[in-house]
Amino acid sequence: MIEIKDIHKSFGDNEVLKGISGKFEAGVTNLIIGGSGSGKTTLLKCMIGLHQPEEGSVEYDSREFTTMNFEEKIEIRKEIGMLFQGSALFDSMTVEENIMFPLNMFTEQSRKEKLERVNFCLERVNLEGKNKLFPAELSGGMKKRVGIARAIAMNPKYLFVDEPNSGLDPKTSIVIDELIKELTEEYNTTTIVVTHDMNSVMGIGDYILFLHEGKKFWEGSNKEIAHTDVQELNDFVFASRFMKAAKGKF
Template identity: 80%
Template sequence: MIEIKDIHKSFDDNYVLKGISGVFQDGMNNLIIGGSGSGKTTLLKCMVGLHTPDQGSVIYDGRDFTKMNTEERIEIRKEIGMLFQNSALFDSMTVEQNIMFPLDMFTTQSRAEKLERVNFCLERVNLAGKNKLFPAELSGGMKKRVGIARAISMQPKYLFVDEPNSGLDPRTAILIDELINEITDEYNITTVVVTHDMNSVMGIGEHILFLYEGLKEWEGSNKEIAHTDNQQLNDFVFASKFTQAAKDKL
């Protein structure tokens, strides 16, 4: 479980997060949603230590990440898997080398043990045998799956995913959502997904935080969204549906 308490973050005069609190549960797809500029990616970066909150706490299973020194934070980071929006693969490395990268950094496993783990992760994301390919040889969906394989290579307790469906066609986006959902359930991971994709929200949104102008405006499940009377959330939901419908007609 991850708990955030009263998270504030500003950049110069831009006050991005204005006291966000919430709980992200084990074995559950926890989604952070909101429009552009709502603060959702900034919140995710505060949670993994890429940004330092101006105020507030990020607590991993009772351990206050914000009060830790560098060495203590490294131990938490070993338990975190991260899939960035653009997959963030190293272009000069093969698929195998990309997935092995965190194992090289954080473990003392033998080469054979690391390769076994790489092959397991590739098989788990349905890319068995693609070890020697380079990112330039992969489709967008394959890059996302390699990113997921790398994110789970350290057998994380916590998985953070930033806009997993960005740049993907609808069919591939659904496959990525299904894969994230399967991995979360199979390994009982605390998964936190930042997205603006309503298909993802309705498909895998077991627990959702909706941000609006730096505030937590609503919290609930995808089953509760249709019955909310929150105006900002309704505007976001129906605007998203309208935008997707317009795209489908092109």
């Protein structure tokens, strides 16, 4: 479980996060949603230590992350997998080398052990035998799956996913969503997905934290979201669906 308590973050005079709290349980798909400028990406970066909040705390299974020193944070980061927006694969590396990268950095495994882990991860994301391809030879959906394979290479307790369906067609987006949910449940991972995709929200949103103008406006499940009377959330849901429908016409 990851718990955030009263997170505040500012950049100059701009207060981006205004006291955000929430609990993200293991084995379920946790989503952070909100419009552009709502603070969701900043919150994600505070949770993984790329930003230091001015106030509040981030706890990984009751371990207070924000007050740790550099070496202590490295130990937590070894337990974290991260799928960046756009997959962030190394263009000059093969699929195999990309997935092996965190194993080379954080483990003392033999080459044989690392290759076995790479092949296992490729099998889990249905990309067996694609070891020697380069990112330029992959489709957008395949790149996302390689990104997921790299993210789970270290068998993480915590998985962070930033806009996994950005740039993907609806059919491929569903495949990626279902893969994330399947891996979360199978390995009892604490998974946090930042997204504005309402199909993801309704499809895999076991727990949803909705941000608006740097504040938490609502939390609940995808089964509850349709019945909310929070106007800001209803406006976000309607706008998201309208924009998706409009894109489909052109």
